[in-house]
Amino acid sequence: MSADKVTDAAAVPPNKENKENKVSGGSLATELVRASLARRYAAERRFRWYGIFAIAASLSFLVFLLASITIKGLPAFSQSFVNLEVDLSADALGVALDAPADELRRANYAGVVKAAMRERFPNVDGRSEKKALYGLISTGADYLIAKRVVANPELVGQKISFWVPADDELGALVKRDADFSQPETLVTRMSDQQLAWAAELEADGDLEVRFNTTFFTNGDSREPELAGIRAALAGSAFTLLITFVLSFPIAVAAAIYLEEFAPQNRWTDLVEVNINNLAAVPSIVFGLLGLAVFINFFHLPRSAPIVGGIVLSLMTLPTIIISSRASLKSVPPSIREAARGIGASPLQVVFHHVLPLAMPGILTGTIIGLAQALGETAPLLMIGMVAFIVDVPQSITDAATVLPVQVYLWADSPERAFIEKTSAAIMVLLAFLIVMNAVAVMLRKRFERRW
Amino acid sequence: MSVTADDILTQPRHVELPVKDDARDAFERLTETVGTVTVADPKMRTEHVDVFYGEKQAIFDVSLDIGNNEVIAMIGPSGCGKSTFLRCLNRMNDTIPTCRVTGSMSLDGEDLYGAELDPVLLRARVGMVFQKPNPFAKSIYDNVAYGPRIHGLAANRAELDDIVVDSLKKAGLYDEVKDRLDAPGTSLSGGQQQRLCIARSIAVSPEVILMDEPCSALDPIATARIEELISELSQNYAIAIVTHSMQQAARVSQRTAYFHLGKLVEVGDTKQVFTNPTHELTENYITGRFG
DSSP: OHHHHHHHHHHSOOOHHHHHHHHSOSSHHHHHHHHHHHHHHHHHHHHHHHHHHHHHHHHHHHHHHHHHHHHHHGGGGEEEEEEEEEEOOHHHHTSOTTOOHHHHHTSOHHHHHHHHHHHHSTTOOSHHHHHHHHTTBOTTHHHHHHHHHHHOGGGTTOEEEEEEEBOHHHHHHHHTTOOTTOGGGOOOSSOHHHHHHHHHHHHTTOEEEEEOOHHHHOOOOSSGGGOOSHHHHHHHHHHHHHHHHHHHHHHHHHHHIIIIIOOSSHHHHHHHHHHHHHTTSOHHHHHHHIIIIIIIISOOOTTOHHHHHHHHHHHHHHHHHHHHHHHHHTSOHHHHHHHHHTTOOHHHIIIIIIHHHHHHHHHHHHHHHHHHHHTOOHHHHHTTTTSOOOSOOOSTTSOOOOHHHHHHHHHTOOSHHHHHHHHHHHHHHHHHHHHHHHHHHHHHHHHHTTO | OOOOHHHHHHSOOOOOOHHHHHHHHHHHHOOSOBSOOOOSSEEEEEEEEEEEETTEEEEEEEEEEEETTOEEEEEOSTTSSHHHHHHHHTTGGGGSTTEEEEEEEEETTEETTSSSSOHHHHHHHEEEEOSSOOOOSSBHHHHHHHHHHHHTOOSSHHHHHHHHHHHHHHTTOHHHHTTOTTSBGGGSOHHHHHHHHHHHHHHTOOSEEEEESTTTTSOHHHHHHHHHHHHHHTTTSEEEEEOSOHHHHHHHOSEEEEEETTEEEEEEEHHHHHHSOSSHHHHHHHTTSOO
16 A cells, blocks of 8 residues: 555655545545545556657658659759741752652751750850750750641741740759859859850740759650650550559459458468468569560560569458458458348359448458559569650550659759659659549448448 | 355255156157147148258257148247258258258148259248348348249339239238338338338238247337238238247247257147146246256
8 A cells, every 4th residue: 555655655646636536535435546546647648648759750741742752843843945936848859849758757846946946046156056056955956846747748848936944954954944144153064155055045035944844745765855654654554554454453362362261271271371471572583484484484575564464463462352351351241141041142142242241341452452562663674664665555564664664764864854854753653542442432332332 | 043145155055857857858758749730721731751951960860740821839948940941941941051951841832952943933932031030231122022023923113013013912011101102111210121121021912920039139019010910911821931939930820849859749739738738848938947
């Protein structure tokens, strides 16, 4: 009793009420309980503060992560353009006025663009100066003008005003509202001469910043201003589609068999143990498997979404099986009994009654597995998806790359535009994940309403 | 001298439990069921049935007939095997891997455990209502329509509607739910849910309905309604009902079977069993000496 009093005195803050309790108070048990109450409530309060602190810490990390990615990535969604007066005369292009499409495609657009630049700055002389002048705009300008003319052949012979993407160095400065009149304050690879030309363009209103659609329409490129995410996005979509189509039915069927039909013997236990262990295998091992078996033995095309999909579905199978079994187990046995009692066959019991009720849990497991698969890089590197892919893949056997690998490749480059694009690609990846999760939540709500 | 409370409390107490000892002897001496287990022209016949859960034997040599259009009540203390026996009648024990049933059970002369009889078909002919109401996670209409749908009892939607309405009427639930057949089955009260489960069993046109303590989870008013329902249903179906309540057995059944620790002790006409039981174990149970 005295020992209790000592500890209580240490834990309980002294106040008037407490002293009264020690003096008056009811029976011995009530006294002890009352004395312990303060200590217990203090522990509860402390624990609540731990929880709040933990949530605050996690939220702040999350906000920090998202903010840093967004701040670094937002500039990638805008691009600087330079206005050019391009003279599309038939002589300059080297084609006849009504030439066919393929001849138009091969016309001398490079010359036309350079002529437009020289016309804009007539005092430029000498090869190195002219080269510096042409360096103000993107090398892809020729291709863009070619696309425009082939689509609208009536433009041949006219003089048009065409906005071409600026070179990535110039573009970076324009996006950050650099002051071209004070070249010594700018840290850039551009020479003072180039900065003077840029200042003149800006004064004439020929420099503009617009939304960067090429980020979403182009594949990867050596030129930073022309690099886009479309190839990686298409590759990710194809790969994830194959993963879902392969892993979902197989995993759900395996879970149903193990849960409802498999006899309780040593073989079943062995299978279960192996499936659980498979979930813990490092993902790069699956990449080696894909390389050795699917590419070398079965001669499937290297770096194709189909191989990536098969490898990733092997990885996601254990995740979906484990969560599906858990949700099948959670369906109350009274449902199965009721269905069986009315004369439903074992398969009807599972598909008409158990599976619809277990669907929310199965979908959650599937989305977790697919989200993991979306972010996997190591196994896909092993099957060759680290290649530099420029063309957008059109089918599951075309060479492709995926979003995480694209992020990895761009992160290696030093140009500022690539730094921005890395963060922008991460934002696109996160947006993809959020869309997938939203779809899953919607599907879950639809199934959950019926219960 | 006066006896004080202390004297009584401190005296060594010698407790006699004559009932228990006698009961054990009586149980061990029991080799044959008292009363007539057979009926003329039975719907279901069981002979020398033993049920084992692994090594443990739950039912010892039980023979019992269930007649056409009669209600037979199975009573007995907890754990005496009446639910086990009932579940054997529509092979629901198949789902328990350690359960083994020996002996002969037949429906209209066909062996229940024979190779020719499909358990799925059997359960369409012998329906079951469980202790805790377990409607499907579907609408009221779909709950009742599920059985006819999977067994192909309706050629088109109109016929299915007829079956559903008819079953709900027979179960005494139609008036209460006729304007919300699309509401989920789980939105009904406990008594309504149990009547829904009964309607669901009736919808497949069974020949026998087994009821495993159907009213034990319900309040007295819902219980009374279901007991009325059982009396009406017995005009068309054979009903076997397991119940803990002797009053309920006395109210609804024509024959009563008393089970004790896996043996069928006595079976006979309900009035006779309750007013003048033959075996002493039955008498002890009915008079409340144990149970």
